[in-house]
Amino acid sequence: MELNLKGKVAIVTGGSxxxxxxxxxxxxxxxxIVVITARNADELEDxxxxxxxxxxxxxxxxxxxxKEADLQHLVxxxxxxxxxxxILVxxxxxxxxxxxxxxxxxxxWRRIFEVNFFGQVALTNLVIPHLKKQGGGRIINISSENAEQPDPNMGHYNATKAALNNYSKTLSQNYGKDNILVNTVSPxxxxTPLVDDMLEGISKEKGISIVDAAKQFLxxxxxxxxxxxxxxxxxxGGIVAFLASDHAAFITGAVFRVDGGSVGTV
Structure with missing residues (x-):
């Protein structure tokens, strides 16, 4: 399937x-064409x-x-x-x-909401006028299984992702008339470096391979x-690219899980 994104400009936050x-x-x-952004300049440029x-x-x-000034500079x-x-991801x-x-x-609590939710709201507010001006576009918010299946040791993180899911649906209702389609992907x-570090820790602690550590954790x-x-x-990335394409022109306000079946509800 050809997704035909040639010439489309996409911003991907946390893209390093x-x-x-x-x-x-x-x-x-x-x-x-992709604009990647992150806090670490060296990792980003690499x-x-x-x-x-x-x-x-x-x-x-x-x-x-x-930092709203950083987001304004990005846009x-x-x-x-x-x-x-x-496209905004x-x-x-x-x-x-x-x-x-x-x-x-x-x-x-305040810091994680600033980074995981308020920053997304601020950046979206800056991008929407440009999407409206050109007759539409795509906003794809990356959430997590934690929005629907909370981890008891990640309560503040769970709350940010639940807020992001709700916000995404509201955005889709507000801007569908402007041909701005908004969807959520929940991996x-x-x-990732966080998961790699966790599995390496289990591997060393238990004296087992990384593969076996993953199986044990699951x-x-x-x-x-x-x-x-x-x-x-x-x-x-595959589902994000699809949602950014014309093949997804009748999809908005939806959540797509990329979790290997991890969430235990329909």
Whole structure:
């Protein structure tokens, strides 16, 4: 299936590694021009240089999702460089603290909402006028299984992803008339630096291979994940590229899981 994204300009936040890098890879393979952004300048430029060596057109813009001035710079730079924006992929986010709810401080709650939710809202607000001006576009928000199947030791993270799902649906209702289609992709147990570190820790602690560590984790923590392996970032990228294409022109307000069956409900 040809997705025909040639010449489309896509912004991918958190695009230097992990799922964001996989999404950028998938969009580039379909001919899109991709603007990747992240906080770490060295990692971002390394990824951009790799993509350019492969013959792709990539722009790297350093930005912190918690800083509105950075987000304004990102949008302004993209428009100055290419004249338009067609696709926004709100992928940036993460978690750096774990534990029962009573151990999560209010500062940690505020920080994770700034990075995982408010930043996405702020960037979307900046991009929507450009999408409306050109007659439409795509917004694809990257959520998580945690929005629907909360992890008891990730309560603040769960809440940000549940908010993002609800926000995505509301966006789709507000801007469908403008031909701006908004969908959510919810990956889980994807090969990212965070998952790699976790599995390496289990491997060392138990004296088992990384593959066996993954199987053990899934058996103990994700019993509905029937595929029994770690997902690849490009497997999330594939559905994002499809949703960005004209083949998805009648899809909006939906959530697409890329989780190997991990969520235990329909």
């Amino acid at each position: 590694k992990g799922i964001g890098k996989g999404i950028a890879t998938a969009l580039l393979k379909e001919g899109a 990824t951009a240089a790799m993509f350019r060596l492969q013959g792709n057109e990539v722009l790297a813009v350093v930005a912190d999702m918690a 302004t730079t993209t428009i100055q460089q290419y004249g338009h924006i067609d 709100n992928n940036a986010g993460g978690i750096d603290t774990f534990g029962p709810l009573e151990t999560i401080t209010m500062d940690q 889980a147990f994807i090969k 058996k103990e923590n994700r019993p509905y994940q029937v595929l029994g392996r770690v997902g690849l970032p490009e497997e999330t």
